[in-house]
Amino acid sequence: MPLKINNVRKVFPNKKEVDHVVIKGFSAEIEEGEFVSLIGPSGCGKTTMLSMVGGFQQTTDGLIALDDVEIDGPSVERGYVFQNYALFPWMNVGRNITYSLRMQGMPKEQRDVRLKELLEMAYLTGHEKKFPIQLSGGMQQRVAVLRALASHPRILLLDEPLGAVDFQMREILQNELASLVQKAGTTVMMVTHDVSEAVFLSDRVLVMQSNGGELLADVKIDLPRPRDRSSDQFKTYNNDLTDLLRKAFNYSKE
């Protein structure tokens, strides 16, 4: 079992007032090769959760383990795609993608082979000399995913990868992301606030509660891929999850 989150609590200490409890207790498991989305109302702590899996923040209590090894800081085992992609603007596409390989000290010949393979996977061959500013939003997203995949991570962590994309582009980029992730065959944990995005991409959707981020529902999306957004089943999942999300929001008001 690649990822195990066991009763994680996250508290931000506050000297003047009461400590801010972001996550009261969250448990989940992600199987090998699964695509799991984390949805919930804003402020439910889903990004904090992902960031702890990434190793950027520490848990207050509880345990997060990848392949039964406790997570302690960031690592190439967990490829992270940031909401704003965080591509290094002074490096061209090729150097961005091979960054982790260079940090690992991989020889240039091997790096070039891997780069070629990755560029082909995302239809970016010929763009490796471009700088991030010269790319469209969709291309930037693919570069960010490739960069996170370069060192064959055990799991890919996506923090609202389409959060900044406008509505018309979203579906196109969702298709691209779906095919890219499928080709790579990696386990994925994604944070999003968009229900249909979660249904379109995920094998399983975890709904977090608004206040304290406890797990409200764990919904398996049993639809063939590639998914048809206009199918009745898709719409049913979409409606059910939207209801759950509303419930997650109301829960906090009670």
Add this chain to the structure above:
Amino acid sequence: MERILRKFPKPSKGTLMFFGGLAVAFVVWHFASLHIDQAIRLPNFVTTMQAFFTNWTNSWVMENLGITLWRVLRGVGYASLIGLPLGMFMGYSKTIRQAISPLMNSIRQIPIMAWVPMAILWFGLGEGPTLFIIFMSAVFPLMINTLSGVMNIDPNYISAAKSMGASTLKIFVTIILPGAFPSFLTGLRMAVGLGWMSVICAEFIATSSGFGFLLIQAQIQFRTADLWSLMIMAAVTGYFIDRILLLVERSLTSWRFKDAAEN
């Protein structure tokens, strides 16, 4: 006639306005100098222009201009050696920033010319005080711009680098340095500009060579047309240094621009 005119590219409105404004200023100057008719106070426009153009081929003028530019280069060089690392450390560590910021912000309130008497006491007359004045005017823009360059680096870049296995040293070399570089170059451009402006004043007092010394000589000898032409030279030189540095800045950080050559 029309056919000949058409061969020339049409100048932009900005260019036309620039030359128009300049022409108006020159006409006003010309007639004012004829009206006032005191060459010591307001030199004749034509005489001044003659002096201006001959100065560029005058070896004595050019030698002193060279001396001053060489001082600016060295002064800014020393300022970079101190300002770049200090700015880096201050951007990197809040503790260092807290320790240095108040001191830095107090010292830089001292008008640059107020350092001249002190500089002469420390270094005597000659190269020392002029270099020191350039250093003092250049070091703060360098520090502040480098500091803000480091502080404005997206924290996600650092997180991303960490998640890709970069060590602290590698993060410094591959993220912090290139990330702060554009801001450092902006600081450098400001530093050279301020250095160029202040060195001339320092040269009035502290040395017997350099561009500022030429200005004082022209004043003492009542060569007002020469004085004016030297002042225009100072403006033109400053302008072109700034343009050149701007070009250097753009070409060294071409990744910031959409029309960058693929690299």
